[in-house]
Amino acid sequence: MKLLVCIKQVPDMESKFKVNSEGLWYDSADLAWRMNEYDEYAVEQAVQLKEQLGDCDLTVLCIGSERVKETMKKALAMGCDRGVHIADDDSHRKDPFAIASLIANFAKDKGFDLIFTGLQSQDRGSAQVGVMVAELLGLPCLTTLVEFAFENGTVHGKRELEGGTKGKVSCATPALVTCQLGLNTPRYPTLPNIMKAKKKELLSIPAADLSPADSRTQTLSMAPPEKKGGGLILEGEPAELAEQLLQILKEKTTVLA
């Protein structure tokens, strides 16, 4: 089987974000980068399927600048066979539809049996790209999966719904699935696998060669939210903080009475 997993590199969400000079996206300087959390589950599921079936070829795809290759190496070390880097220094200016068009244009004549993506990215959080890729390719798409099984050409999954209820679904391959947090336990790459990954094929294709569609949205501005909360912020030595906190709990709540 031919498998594809699409991943994104995102900043660590604990970073201190600054808006860039254009005022339209965050400044990429001084950030720590990692694999989008949702995509870690997608990579793990694809690798598990490859282990289950044996005869599989698993490609990992990532769009972005040279920098994203670091994240792709992690996916290769987790067990992907080859990497396709769609080189694009402008990817942060593309909306989810433009990104989906790049992936679909790459995948359309490759005959992938199953495509895995994360449910959404941690930075944009649009939850659009995976489904759009499936629609552009005319594939059935199961989203928000927290359980996945593959048997005789059919994907069986459970979609996570609000309140912890699940919806049981299935579809025939070729298909695309989007992976939700908790789907599996993503592995940590071992040192030997990290070494092996260095020798795996990592092909770069300029984004322009894949004729991306134009974005359909325009960002007018980006800014931190106005602070509405206005809660008290306390800093200091832990022992002093603890005293202050207990005092506040005594005054403001009834729980220590």
Add this chain to the structure above:
Amino acid sequence: MKVLLIAESRDGKLLGSAAELSHFAQTLNADSAMLLVGSESALPAYGGTLYLADAALAGEFNPAVHKQLILEVVAKEQPQLIVLPHSSYGWDLAPRLAVALNAAQISEVVEVKDGALVVPTCNAKLRRTIKPTTEISVVTLQAGAFTPSAEPSGTPNVVKLDAAPNGDIQFHGYEAAEATAVDLSKAEIIVSAGRGIGKPENLAMIEALAKALGGEFGASRPVVDAEWTEHSRQVGTTGQTVSPKLYVACGISGAIQHLAGMKKSEFVLAINTDKDAPIGEVADVLAVADLKQLVPILTEKLSR
């Protein structure tokens, strides 16, 4: 402006998001129509035209059929905007509509500002203001962002749609959430552990603080996904909704899905090393500290 609102029904029940959709249409001062794949016995309180397809025929979860029904109504109503809840139903369906209609899609709208739409980015640490560049666009609304102040009223003018079940996905029914071992919804004091606890061994100090305060301990999703504790302890949209007198969030960043489960708490104390963590928005007090230092001291002082 004309908008088409897509309401959601689950297990034969209409979901509350319908009221948020019509409130959003009012915010825009737009004419609206609504579409529901549901049941005649569970209609929304809505004063306009409601296109209704029977879920028993169309399938309650059947994206291909729902998409087809919506496209039919779009052809008839010619809306500029199609609006869905940003829920497991909405984020599944919206991109399918956007591709079919060559429409822009904007996800998880929290506010309308000068005609443009505001969405969160980077776990709500930033916000973007966006405009579609297409004539028709599809948007999803963050749960709770457009809650009307008053209960909606009205009786819809129902127009029935025919639907035949087909499509490329089979739906095999629902599986209920695991029976809850702990009922956090009645707890008066909850101390919750987030990913910031770092490792499972540190859950013990969260439990100890909960015990010293006479409460229960809860958790954010990564702690449950990592199987450091059971799902019945999870607070948030896909866990439990709680409203204690005191909620202590230890090492929890404050993602919207977590906040949705605890924002009705009377008093929120957050302990976090990141002064800018979004939990600060709902916290009465944010103690900027390493929980591994602060939590044991708090417990000790309480136990004295």
